[in-house]
Amino acid sequence: MVQVCFVLDLRSLPPPFLRDVKQVANFYTISSSSSSLRESNSLRDRIGLCYVFKNRFSSDDELKIAYRPRENFNLRDFHHAVNQLPLDAFLPQINDLKLSTILGNQFLYSWGTGKDIARKVIVLSSCFPEDVDSIMRKSLTDAADKCVSVEFLLFEQKSGHLTDTQQNMNNFFRYISDLDNCSFQTYLPDVRVLHGLVKRWKADLEDDAEEPLQAHFLFKNNLVGSVNQISCNLYISVNKIIDGFSPCQTCSCHGIPLEDGIRNRTGGPSCPATGHDLGKDAVMENSVKVGENIMLFLPSCQSSLKFQKISSSFDFNVEERINLGSLSEGSIMGDSYVVIPSAYHEIEAASDDIEQLELNAQLFRGLCSALYLLDQGLVCSSSCNIENMKEAAFHCYYILQPSDNGPMLLKRLAGSEEVSCVPDLNRCIHSSVTKEIQNSIQSSLSMIELKDYDPMVHERGFHQKLNLLVKESLQFG
Structure with a gap:
């Protein structure tokens, strides 16, 4: 449970960055968090917004409060605050951030209430602080005393500039490395990077951010030495959002x-x-x-x-063709549907035309065969959510996958708003796999029987268990 205050350096951040701040608030509004977030038909306010700009008269960097959190969150007021941010504050030539002046504002550390709620200040800028003085040091230690964490996010417009400022970054990192409440990350302003940050901030705000599930994969043969299992954390790859308002x-x-x-x-x-x-x-x-x-x-x-219940007829608009090898299974959500060509009596426009039936079947087989040979699928959009049989206010995306001379499959795809932010594997694993371990694993895998998957030989045991229960029940007469 975290209260977040964003500090935007408008001198160095172009206006498109402001859209991502709105997205955080939008996600928080429709969050599937537990009921402890909500009291008296309201949503607790956990977002603060400040911005840094250069005073044109005094030439000083100043911190202004754009949105001050209250007891209950107000999405309309937050959007209004973002819309009122000065768009003429962007100064591309700026290359220094006076953190001592900014972080000295006590509002950053005093807002929010609740003993069980952590507080975080997130500073976003595209320029780097050249000087780190004692005033800034005291501000950060004061924040630590008040259990406020400070996160510095630096967005570089050009990758070449990262090399020029590498020494400054290293110095800054060493300066705050002994402060447990401070962290520092550099990013390129890529859309995907920003999307991942928004999802991470969303997770901070949500009250039901549970610990990952623990799993153990057990092998019949040892993988290396006497070890026959791998321990892992499980994360949800997709979070469904609402279909409308x-x-x-x-x-x-x-x-x-x-x-x-x-x-x-x-x-x-x-x-x-x-x-x-x-x-x-x-x-x-x-x-x-x-x-x-x-x-x-x-x-x-x-x-x-208003949501409208739909009939059994759907329209799917073919949007693009994709290589199936590029499709992440983690983006697939919901049920899969087997797709076969319509029968004769189901084609409304060809009820008296047998040739139309044959043409439709040939088109289906031809499309399936062509996509299969290319190892490609079709991404389609629809205004219908086939899982709840209702119209949706937003686009629903689907993937049409071919098979070898058989039916096709239709699966729901997650949109950008629904893809979860999962931990970076490279940050979890700091060492490479040794050749000894790699050879041992390959040897262990060779002992596992290799087959083509057949669901008919993977019975879950439903009938066996139910038959046993009925048999026991019959003993009572």
Whole structure:
């Protein structure tokens, strides 16, 4: 459970960086966190936002508070705060960050409440602090005394500049290395890097960030010496998001959905907070529920937000062709569907045309064969979520995979918002595999029988267990 305060160096960060800050708040709004995050139909406020800019009159670097966290999180106010950040503060020629001035602001270490909540300050900049003085040192030690961690993220616009400032980075890293509450990372401003950081910050804010599952893979033969197992951590590769937003009515006095309230004796609406009757003017018709507890009030009714139940007919738009070797199995989510060509009576436009049936079958087989030979698949988009048989407000992506002279498979693909941030394996493993261990593993694998997978010979034991239970039940007569 972490409260995060972002410090954006607007002098060195181009405006596109601001979009990623909004994404953190959006994810937090629809977070699947446990109910301990929510109190009295509200979401706890855990995000603060500050920015650094150069005062054009005094030429001093100043820290301003853009969004001060309150008791309950307000997505609308946070977006408004981001939208109000000065876009003319970007100064590409800036190459020094006066951290002592910035980190001396006590707001960074005093906001937020709760004994069980950790606090983190994240400083994002594209320029490097040249000087580290005693004032900055004292600010960081004061932060440690208040159990506030400080994370420095440096984004370099050109990889060549990293070489020029390597000495400064090493000096800075050595300076803070003895401070347990400080960390320092350098990144190139790549879209994927920023996406990974947003997911990491999202995990910090969520209350249900559980420890990874522990797993042990046991082998019949020893892998090396007397060791016959490998211990691992398991992480979820995909986190599903909501399919849209729910229109609802709210009381104008508290902004709480009426579905959470009670009905009075006349059957009319009542305030969920007080139970008092609500007149027609006291009911807000044009409200939208985002996640569990965030409400947005709109100027007009958004009928398009209502989810519609769909029939058994779906439309999939073919978007692109991909090499199946590039497809990560971790991006596949939900059930798989076997795809075969429609039967004669199912083709509405060809109910009286047998030739259309034959053409459709040939097109299917031809497409399947061509994709199989190329080892490629088709990425399709749809406005339908076939898992819950409803229209979605956002795109749903699917992969159509071919087979050798058989049916195809349709699988749901995770979008960028749904891909989880998993730990970097290279950071977990600091040494290379020795030749001795590699040879021992290969020898052990050669002792495991190699087969083509056949589900018919991998029975889970359902019938055996159920038959045994029925047999025991029959003994009672």
